[in-house]
Structure formats: C-alpha cells, structure tokens
Amino acid sequence: MTDKNTKKQLPKILRFLIKLFQVILYIPIQIIFIPFAIIGIIVAIYKEMVKSKKLGVSFTSIQALQYRWFMHYFNIRPDPHSVAFIKKLPCESHFGLLSTFGALIISQRLFGFTTKLGKVDEPGEETLSGTPGVRVLKFDRIMEKYVDEVEQIVIPGAGFDLITLHFTKGKKVKVFELDQVKTLNVKVETLKKAGIKHDWITYIPVDYSNESWVDKLLEAGFDKTKKTLFLWESVSLFLEADIVKETLRKMADLCVDGSIIAQDFYSKAFVLGETSKIVKRSSRLIEKMGEPWKFGIDMLNDPKAAVESFLKECGLKMTEYMQFGEKLEIEPFYCIVEAEKL
DSSP: OOHHHHHHHSOHHHHHHHHHHHHHHHHHHHHHHHHHHHHHHHHHHIIIIIIHHHHTOOHHHHHHHHHHHHHHHTTSSOOHHHHHHHHHOTTOOHHHHHHHHHHHHHHHHHHOOOOGGGOOOOTTOOOTTTHHHHHHHHHHHHHHHHTTTOSEEEEETOTTOOHHHHHHTTOSOEEEEEEEHHHHHHHHHHHHHTTOOOTTEEEEEEOTTTSOHHHHHHHTTOOTTSOEEEEEOSOGGGSOHHHHHHHHHHHHHHOOTTOEEEEEEEBHHHHTTOSOHHHHHHHHHHHHTTOOOOOOBOOSSOHHHHHHHHHHHTTEEEEEEEETTTTSSSOOOEEEEEEEEO
16 A cells, blocks of 8 residues: 555544644745745746846756756656756756755655645646646656667657656667757757766757758668657647648658657647636746747647547547546646557
C-alpha cells in the first residue's frame, strides 16, 4: 500500500489536523525565506525577461525548463542535468528559483507538506495548472517506449529540454535537435559550461526565415530510410495553422513506414484565453515577450475526431490519443497524440 493510499484511508478530521499542523510548521520557514525570495525574484525576472531578450532566447523555453527543475526538487522526476544546466544558464537564476520555492521544498522533505507543485494529477484528472508537469512525464513515457525501437530521434523546437540526454545516452540511436540559432547556441554553450556530456547529439541551429529545416536535417546526416521518432512538444501552439500543417506533412514525408510522430495540441478556446482568467493572463504575458499563442484545434464537440481529422489532412494516421482532464467536467483543452504516416 502506498503512502498516498494510506492517507486517503485516514479519517477526514485526521487528514485535516495533519494538514493544519504542516501549515503551522511551514509558515515560519516561509517567513525566514521572504527576504531571500524578494531578491531571488528580482534576479530571476531580470534574467528571464531582460537578459533573454538581449540574448535572443525563447522565453517559453526557459519556462518549460523550470518545470523540470520543480519536478526534480519536489521528488517527482529526478533530473540532475536540468539542475546543473540552470546553474550555468545566463537567462535563468538557480538562486532565484531556490530562494522562491525553498520553503516549500524544505517543508515537503521534512514533514510532508505538499502543494500543487509537489503533486502529479491522476490520469484523466489533469487540470490546467497540472498540465506542464504531467506533459513532461507523458513525453518521457513516449521516449522510453520507442528509444530502443527506432534508429533516429528528431526533436524539432527542442529549446532547453534535455530529454534526449536523459534517455539516449549509451543507446544505439542517432539524435538530432533543431531550434532557432540563438536559442540552440546558448544551449550548447551552457551544456559545455555545466560539464554535461552531449557529444552523441547533433544540434542543428536553423534560421527559419531563410533556411529549410528539412534541408538542414538531411545535411546533418538524417537518413530517410531509417525508422524515426519525431518528438514535437508544445511548438505548434506558437505557429500559424498553415505552418503546423506544412511541418507535419514534411515530417510525414521524411518518415519511413513504422516511424512515429508524437505531438501535442491545445484547444482553440485555450489559445483565445477562454478557459480561465489565469490562462488569459498567461497569454498576455507570453504575447508581451514576443511569442503569442496562435494555433489551436476546435475541441468543443468531439475533440478526438477533430484531432484525427487534422492529422489526416497532414498525411498522418493517429495511433494513440490522450486527452487531459477527460474524467473531469471541463471543456477539452489539451491532448497528446502519436501518429504514423498514412
């Protein structure tokens, strides 16, 4: 029996008293951290919002990396590579994160006090706030599922995600990561400064306005005759619909039979900020940072059929579908799919 199940079986009043006791213990720890947190937040905001612009680095890539940091320190998903990487990343502050969330980390480790950051939603009960963490774990499972079956792995729009370092070291698989020139250059330089070995991965900086990512991939040694896994995570949200279709069609054209394209989609309502006030505020912040949300699929009526139809237009057949929050009485907002060439 797990600790989680044991807690569920405790009387409600006892669970309440335990939680109250944890909160009482947590408050003085948080008070001690307040001055450090204020300094940390200022430093973090400067690095994430000012320094990133100067470096020409994707703001959303930094945000995605943070969730891996959270999951490591809250004992959900060990990821020492991401922690070491953040310590050397010029547009993120390890001190800022640690000072801001240190009280929660200490409280969880000392006496089990947890918040949303320290929990993972159950399958089918994923909420908007829990989506980033669950998404990381789902793409992990996809990587684990195929890493020994395919001969090549391609991560378009890889950003600062270190999933390939996590799962492909020592494997007989060729790995390619593509992204904007400045973002990928900062990534490679940071890996070197952090002393993280990455020599088996081929990094391909692409100037999307003037270069073909397909040509760059082929020039880097991609073999169209080999079984491939394309892992395209949370990139389509920032592209126009026609570019999303064109990109998926090009992936399909590059795929030999048996290859897999793993992709996620947000709903049109999410993109428009209609799902909640928090989402609307997030949308405005991302837009101010120069990365507005653009593409979503209409999931209002039959989300699975809508996604399947869209993939078919791109020359793909959906083989796996997972809708977040499917067991909850909420409007569909996000899904992860696997697809093969038609």
